[in-house]
Amino acid sequence: MAETPSLLQVSDISLSFGGVHALTDVSFSVNPGEIFSIIGPNGAGKTSMLNCISGRYQPNKGSIVFKQQELIGLRPNDRCTLGIGRTFQNLALFAHMTVLDNIMVGRHHLLKNNFLSGSLYWLGGARKEELTHRAEVENIIDFLEIAHIRKSIAGTLSYGLRKRVELARAVALRPDMILLDEPMAGMNLEEKEDMARYIIDLNEEWGMTVVMIEHDMGVVMDISHRVMVLDFGKKIASGLPDEVMAHPQVRKAYLGEDDEPSEPATESQLSGEVA
Amino acid sequence: MASAHSRMKCGEFRTTYQQDTTIFPTPLARRVAIGSVLFLLIAPSFLNPYFLNLGIQIGYYGIAALGLNIVLGFTGQISLGHAAFFGFGAFASAWLNNTTGIPVFFCIPLAGAMTMALGLIVGIPAGRIKGLYLAIATFASQFILEDFFARADWFTGGSYGAMANPFALFGFAFDNDQRYFYVVLFYVVVMFLLGANLLRSRDGRAFIAVRDHYLSAEIMGINLTKYRILSFGISSFYAGIGGALFGHYLGFVSAEGFTLLLSIQFLGMVIIGGLGSVMGSLFGTAFMVLLPELMEAGVGLIGHNAPGLTQALAYIKEMAIGLAIILFLIFEPDGLAHRWKMIKAYWKLYPFSY
Ligand SMILES: Nc1ncnc2c1ncn2[C@@H]1O[C@H](COP(=O)(O)OP(=O)(O)OP(=O)(O)O)[C@@H](O)[C@H]1O
Ligand SMILES: [Mg+2]
Numbered sequence: 001m002a003e004t005p006s007l008l009q010v011s012d013i014s015l016s017f018g019g020v021h022a023l024t025d026v027s028f029s030v031n032p033g034e035i036f037s038i039i040g041p042n043g044a045g046k047t048s049m050l051n052c053i054s055g056r057y058q059p060n061k062g063s064i065v066f067k068q069q070e071l072i073g074l075r076p077n078d079r080c081t082l083g084i085g086r087t088f089q090n091l092a093l094f095a096h097m098t099v100l101d102n103i104m105v106g107r108h109h110l111l112k113n114n115f116l117s118g119s120l121y122w123l124g125g126a127r128k129e130e131l132t133h134r135a136e137v138e139n140i141i142d143f144l145e146i147a148h149i150r151k152s153i154a155g156t157l158s159y160g161l162r163k164r165v166e167l168a169r170a171v172a173l174r175p176d177m178i179l180l181d182e183p184m185a186g187m188n189l190e191e192k193e194d195m196a197r198y199i200i201d202l203n204e205e206w207g208m209t210v211v212m213i214e215h216d217m218g219v220v221m222d223i224s225h226r227v228m229v230l231d232f233g234k235k236i237a238s239g240l241p242d243e244v245m246a247h248p249q250v251r252k253a254y255l256g257e258d259d260e261p262s263e264p265a266t267e268s269q270l271s272g273e274v275a
Numbered sequence: 276m277a278s279a280h281s282r283m284k285c286g287e288f289r290t291t292y293q294q295d296t297t298i299f300p301t302p303l304a305r306r307v308a309i310g311s312v313l314f315l316l317i318a319p320s321f322l323n324p325y326f327l328n329l330g331i332q333i334g335y336y337g338i339a340a341l342g343l344n345i346v347l348g349f350t351g352q353i354s355l356g357h358a359a360f361f362g363f364g365a366f367a368s369a370w371l372n373n374t375t376g377i378p379v380f381f382c383i384p385l386a387g388a389m390t391m392a393l394g395l396i397v398g399i400p401a402g403r404i405k406g407l408y409l410a411i412a413t414f415a416s417q418f419i420l421e422d423f424f425a426r427a428d429w430f431t432g433g434s435y436g437a438m439a440n441p442f443a444l445f446g447f448a449f450d451n452d453q454r455y456f457y458v459v460l461f462y463v464v465v466m467f468l469l470g471a472n473l474l475r476s477r478d479g480r481a482f483i484a485v486r487d488h489y490l491s492a493e494i495m496g497i498n499l500t501k502y503r504i505l506s507f508g509i510s511s512f513y514a515g516i517g518g519a520l521f522g523h524y525l526g527f528v529s530a531e532g533f534t535l536l537l538s539i540q541f542l543g544m545v546i547i548g549g550l551g552s553v554m555g556s557l558f559g560t561a562f563m564v565l566l567p568e569l570m571e572a573g574v575g576l577i578g579h580n581a582p583g584l585t586q587a588l589a590y591i592k593e594m595a596i597g598l599a600i601i602l603f604l605i606f607e608p609d610g611l612a613h614r615w616k617m618i619k620a621y622w623k624l625y626p627f628s629y
Contacts, residue, residue: 054494055493055494056490056494075493075498076493076494077493077494077495077496077497077498077499080494080495080496081496086494088491092488092490092491092494093487093488093491094483094484094487094488094491094492095487095488096483096486096487096551097480097483097484097487101480101483104480105480105481105484105492105495105497106495107477108477108480108481108484108495108496108497109496111477113476113477113478114477114478115473115478115479115505115509117476118472118473118476118477118478118479119469119470119472119473119476120469120472121472121475121476122472126472126476126477127293127296130296130475130476130477131292131293131296134292134296135292138292169495173495173496
């Protein structure tokens with residue numbers, strides 16, 4: 001195990017907000033090429049964990065090493081450049097931009113033109129570069145089947161489509177590791193199946209390591225290589241999907257008293273948000 | 276090929292990404308823009324000096340307004356000190372020309388660069404603060420610069436002001452309205468093309484991303500501090516160019532002209548024209564320049580019967596501007612550019628109004 005260097009090594013991360021301990025001494029590692037899922041009840045600290053990795057939150061202690069480099073202390077934009085992309089649980093698109101421009105923003109760190117060459121557009125080679133990247137973006141648009149909305153203003157789209165555009169924007173970064181925060185929340189069965197297919201393709205064909213938070217246990221069991229369970233900010237189990245599900249503490253904490261208490265709550269809550 | 280495209284409206288179909296990334300949203304818009312420029316090229320031959328003067332004003336204020344729109348409309352950062360940058364550009368160009376003898380032709384872009392440098396420095400707080408605090412910081416920079424204009428004799432001539440030589444090219448002086456109109460027209464076309472290009476390339480998108488959702492912009496690899504400050508710098512560049520054109524037009528630059536009132540008027544221009552619209556900056560400027568003239572003409576028409584009105588003209592003009600800004604904020608918050616889009620959309624679908 002120790003021989004293959006992990007892509008992401010999280011060690012002893014603790015994070016608190018005032019008196020709330022969002023995360024307590026959480027450690028785990030993600031191997032290159034994996035689909036790694038983080039599950040746990042509402043408020044367990046899953047999103048907080050992703051925020052620590054992508055740099056939105058500064059943990060109180062611990063270390064996060066990505067590709068042998070310490071991330072703590074780096075700004076979110078520098079972590080992006082290192083190869084970390086993400087989507088958000090509460091959508092975070094650029095609402096007044098077109099879908100196309102949203103995705104083009106994902107190319108930001110790969111583009112070289114700046115305000116000078118960009119303003120001169122035809123003269124400094126910016127046009128050529130923009131068009132090359134535009135072609136890349138069109139590939140992503142085709143892959144995620146959003147060609148019909150490429151000129152739509154992002155803020156006017158339905159919830160399911162916005163989730164897909166967010167994924168497209170994160171994919172456009174060409175990250176080595178993509179963090180997905182509840183990519184299927186609020187979706188119907190068909191949309192979920194599409195999303196699961198996209199994630200598998202990203203992992204297998206595009207070579208992206210996936211770290212995913214998801215409440216739908218069916219999907220988690222189907223597509224994850226390994227699973228970690230958080231509860232009240234603590235890691236209570238991790239391993240292969242079946243192992244984790246068999247873990248008594250997990251059954252108690254997550255699947256709980258009467259089968260699935262937290263999941264229907266989340267679903268209805270989110271579909272309420274959509275309507 | 277151009278004519279084949281010009282007919283297309285419903286379901287326009289573009290075959291290459293290049294056609295799909297043009298500055299103008301439709302071939303028609305492109306033709307209207309080119310047509311307008313051609314019209315303006317012959318305008319000095321028949322327009323009387325009064326209208327030429329208005330056109331020149333719309334030009335140099337419009338360039339500065341585009342700058343304000345870049346920082347306010349596209350990046351979402353308030354600036355209450357835009358008039359001071361406009362003034363700095365005017366002084367900088369005159370000063371460069373007077374002290375070094377560099378031709379005015381080169382002094383104008385150099386003044387733009389100097390104003391940009393100043394904007395980058397004054398914009399440093401923008402890397403850290405937002406909203407009301409930034410409003411106050413830029414408000415303060417307005418007063419600091421006004422004070423600087425009044426005291427820095429070496430740069431501005433202090434209370435006497437500074438002479439600004441006319442724009443000349445190969446010994447030909449553009450020293451009357453007819454001639455200067457072309458100088459301003461050239462700069463308007465160039466600056467608006469640069470602006471439109473900026474906003475369809477990497478750094479322009481980064482500005483809009485920062486405005487729409489700064490947290491996710493940062494996660495997308497955009498350095499917030501850099502872009503917040505850069506936006507102020509670029510905005511100041513446009514203000515500086517506009518100011519320099521203003522100075523060499525009047526031939527004389529004095530410190531009193533660049534007050535908070537002018538900063539507010541710039542705000543009015545971009546609000547009325549449309550925040551986040553390149554061409555809206557020009558529409559809004561035209562509106563703000565022409566409105567007082569219309570008021571004056573109106574008062575002139577009925578003034579014989581109401582002499583009190585003629586005396587109150589100055590107040591009426593200022594109030595009209597304030598009222599226009601308020602009415603736009605309430606009824607047309609997206610500005611003239613948006614209204615124009617709606618009208619176009621209506622005609623496109625006519626006679627079907629859905
Ligand atoms: N910015 C914040 N300020 C204060 N408290 C926070 C903040 N972010 C998270 N918390 C708290 O930290 C805890 C963990 O929240 P987090 O969002 O990480 O949970 P989660 O596992 O993602 O839950 P969910 O399934 O509902 O998305 C919660 O108690 C939450 O209230
Ligand atoms: Mg969450």
